Amino acid sequence: xxxxxxxxxxxxxxxxxxxxxxxxxxxxxxxxxxxxxxxxxxxxxxxxxxxxxxxxxxxxxxxxxxxxxxxxxxxxxxxxxxxxxxxxxxxxxxxxxxxxxxxxxxxxxxxxxxxxxxxxxxxxxxxxxxxxxxxxxxxxxxxxxxxxxxxxxxxxxxxxxxxxxxxxxxxxxxxxxxxxxxxxxxxxxxxxxxxxxxxxxxxxxxxxxxxxxxxxxxxxxxxxxxxxxxxxxxxxxxxxxxxxxxxxxxxxxxxxxxxxxxxxxxxxxxxxxxxxxxxxxxxxxxxxxxxxxxxxxxxxxxxxxxxxxxxxxxxxxxxxx
Amino acid sequence: xxxxxxxxxxxxxxxxxxxxxxxxxxxxxxxxxxxxxxxxxxxxxxxxxxxxxxxxxxxxxxxxxxxxxxxxxxxxxxxxxxxxxxxxxxxxxxxxxxxxxxxxxxxxxxxxxxxxxxxxxxxxxxxxxxxxxxxxxxxxxxxxxxxxxxxxxxxxxxxxxxxxxxxxxxxxxxxxxxxxxxxxxxxxxxxxxxxxxxxxxxxxxxxxxxxxxxxxxxxxxxxxxxxxxxxxxxxxxxxxxxxxxxxxxxxxxxxxxxxxxxxxxxxxxxxxxxxxxxxxxxxxxxxxxxxxxxxxxxxxxxxxxxxxxxxxxxxxxxxxx
Numbered sequence: 033x034x035x036x037x038x039x040x041x042x043x044x045x046x047x048x049x050x051x052x053x054x055x056x057x058x059x060x061x062x063x064x065x066x067x068x069x070x071x072x073x074x075x076x077x078x079x080x081x082x083x084x085x086x087x088x089x090x091x092x093x094x095x096x097x098x099x100x101x102x103x104x105x106x107x108x109x110x111x112x113x114x115x116x117x118x119x120x121x122x123x124x125x126x127x128x129x130x131x132x133x134x135x136x137x138x139x140x141x142x143x144x145x146x147x148x149x150x151x152x153x154x155x156x157x158x159x160x161x162x163x164x165x166x167x168x169x170x171x172x173x174x175x176x177x178x179x180x181x182x183x184x185x186x187x188x189x190x191x192x193x194x195x196x197x198x199x200x201x202x203x204x205x206x207x208x209x210x211x212x213x214x215x216x217x218x219x220x221x222x223x224x225x226x227x228x229x230x231x232x233x234x235x236x237x238x239x240x241x242x243x244x245x246x247x248x249x250x251x252x253x254x255x256x257x258x259x260x261x262x263x264x265x266x267x268x269x270x271x272x273x274x275x276x277x278x279x280x281x282x283x284x285x286x287x288x289x290x291x292x293x294x295x296x297x298x299x300x301x302x303x304x305x306x307x308x309x310x311x312x313x314x315x316x317x318x319x320x321x322x323x324x325x326x327x328x329x330x331x332x333x334x335x336x337x338x339x340x341x342x343x344x345x346x347x348x349x350x351x352x353x
Numbered sequence: 354x355x356x357x358x359x360x361x362x363x364x365x366x367x368x369x370x371x372x373x374x375x376x377x378x379x380x381x382x383x384x385x386x387x388x389x390x391x392x393x394x395x396x397x398x399x400x401x402x403x404x405x406x407x408x409x410x411x412x413x414x415x416x417x418x419x420x421x422x423x424x425x426x427x428x429x430x431x432x433x434x435x436x437x438x439x440x441x442x443x444x445x446x447x448x449x450x451x452x453x454x455x456x457x458x459x460x461x462x463x464x465x466x467x468x469x470x471x472x473x474x475x476x477x478x479x480x481x482x483x484x485x486x487x488x489x490x491x492x493x494x495x496x497x498x499x500x501x502x503x504x505x506x507x508x509x510x511x512x513x514x515x516x517x518x519x520x521x522x523x524x525x526x527x528x529x530x531x532x533x534x535x536x537x538x539x540x541x542x543x544x545x546x547x548x549x550x551x552x553x554x555x556x557x558x559x560x561x562x563x564x565x566x567x568x569x570x571x572x573x574x575x576x577x578x579x580x581x582x583x584x585x586x587x588x589x590x591x592x593x594x595x596x597x598x599x600x601x602x603x604x605x606x607x608x609x610x611x612x613x614x615x616x617x618x619x620x621x622x623x624x625x626x627x628x629x630x631x632x633x634x635x636x637x638x639x640x641x642x643x644x645x646x647x648x649x650x651x652x653x654x655x656x657x658x659x660x661x662x663x664x665x666x667x668x669x670x671x672x673x674x
Binding site: 132136139140143144147150151154185186191194198201202206208209 | 453455460465472530
């Protein structure tokens with residue numbers, strides 16, 4: 033229906049953003065990227081280290097701006113310079129633990145960033161959006177595997193998840209008020225892995241990190257021991273179960289979502305991005321050790337505030353809320 | 354415990370704000386007021402018409418600044434000028450109907466306004482806050498009368514109510530993260546009436562108005578007919594039932610909340626402000642006609658999007674969430 037060819041990508045220098053951009057470029061999309069380098073590395077010569085590597089991987093050019101979404105004027109200036117067809121909004125701070133310690137920071141960054149972006153999009157008559165949501169919007173699940181029809185917003189255990197839920201509600205409401213909006217929210221389960229080139233990967237600046245970079249750092253002896261939060265969950269080995277999805281599969285999901293928006297008006301739709309397979313933290317560590325031939329010493333400590341015990345996803349595809 | 358004497362009041366030139374300031378001044382508090390005049394009248398000679406009348410009523414002075422909470426720098430400048438002990442946050446846009454048409458405007462105004470205020474408060478080491486919430490956070494009630502223990506956030510029928518719910522969640526989260534915060538959220542039912550002097554009242558600029566100013570305008574023949582939204586609700590006369598609370602009772606509730614914060618650390622508490630009595634729209638019109646000896650022609654039309662049918666409040670006081 034609509035002609036999606038130039039994609040504006042927020043948070044594109046980050047872990048998920050950079051991997052998705054590989055697939056976007058491979059699929060023929062042009063990309064314009066903004067990032068504030070709050071959790072990714074900038075090149076002393078300008079631009080993003082990861083995105084320069086994405087250019088190497090794909091042999092294509094990326095237009096990049098350093099920009100914080102809280103600076104609405106700067107954002108508007110970039111929109112004024114380009115003909116943008118569609119937006120993928122990755123930019124957010126995303127640590128469950130950090131969000132419990134600094135709730136105001138999380139609400140401010142994630143909500144105001146989104147609101148500024150939506151306002152600028154409306155101003156430039158751009159209504160196609162793919163939003164990075166999270167399985168945390170489901171709260172403590174009432175059934176497994178979790179389908180898109182599962183209730184959202186009840187008993188969300190952490191502030192990060194609430195920011196995602198609040199934004200989903202906003203997106204639904206703006207679509208309801210103005211049918212020009214054409215939005216897909218993708219609810220990520222737990223992304224890990226890296227592009228097969230090894231040139232890009234998950235390389236967070238912030239100390240609050242996902243599990244995989246921590247496992248790797250222990251394996252490389254940069255960290256002495258892996259801390260596993262909670263050994264008394266109601267699972268076979270007592271550690272938390274997650275649905276881990278490879279970041280390149282997640283990237284394919286974004287291209288599929290963009291293609292869908294391009295093909296037909298979706299109004300507002302949500303899709304889970306997971307594998308349907310639950311893996312415990314201990315299984316993940318043991319598999320890592322087996323595949324890499326390394327040893328990953330670990331210690332099990334108290335549960336971490338904001339975490340929930342199980343998390344799974346349906347094997348079947350998306351549904352409409 | 355803490356010494357509350359100077360109160361910073363946002364949205365203080367509005368209907369509820371101005372009435373509360375009468376009671377705050379009568380109770381011995383000093384007030385510093387900001388308002389952006391988005392739904393109240395400014396004096397051509399400067400300041401607020403309503404607040405000048407409040408000065409007449411009380412014989413006391415009010416410090417006033419025209420300021421929009423979206424302008425965080427301006428807000429910070431005001432905080433830098435005064436020794437503020439406590440904040441009452443009235444400022445918000447509040448029309449259910451309008452919020453369904455302009456969700457982005459509502460999210461932006463209400464959420465960013467609150468976030469800016471919280472940030473500035475933290476910056477100036479001020480942690481005592483009374484927040485204007487709303488019974489709409491309860492969504493469609495599952496039992497009546499609604500107590501503070503009723504679930505919140507489920508099936509909220511309008512964007513205005515969601516902004517109040519989202520803010521309540523934020524306030525709870527920041528209190529959880531930092532025990533310095535000392536916050537009371539007051540969940541208003543349906544305020545109406547005016548100060549007995551007749552000098553101040555409900556005089557909205559916006560076309561989306563509450564019921565009482567509309568009834569008055571029809572009685573004064575400024576409007577030809579009162580439009581009642583919905584005559585097929587599951588109530589005795591088919592029109593919606595609300596718990597109407599007199600604005601001066603609401604004002605007393607705010608003074609009580611401030612006194613409570615002053616007396617002891619509350620962490621985060623919520624209280625309903627209502628009467629426990631349900632009154633239908635038609636009963637309200639008929640009572641108005643009887644008391645004033647006027648005739649209020651009305652027509653009943655379709656239900657309005659975002660409204661719910663019943664709304665009641667417990668006779669008993671507050672509880673802790």
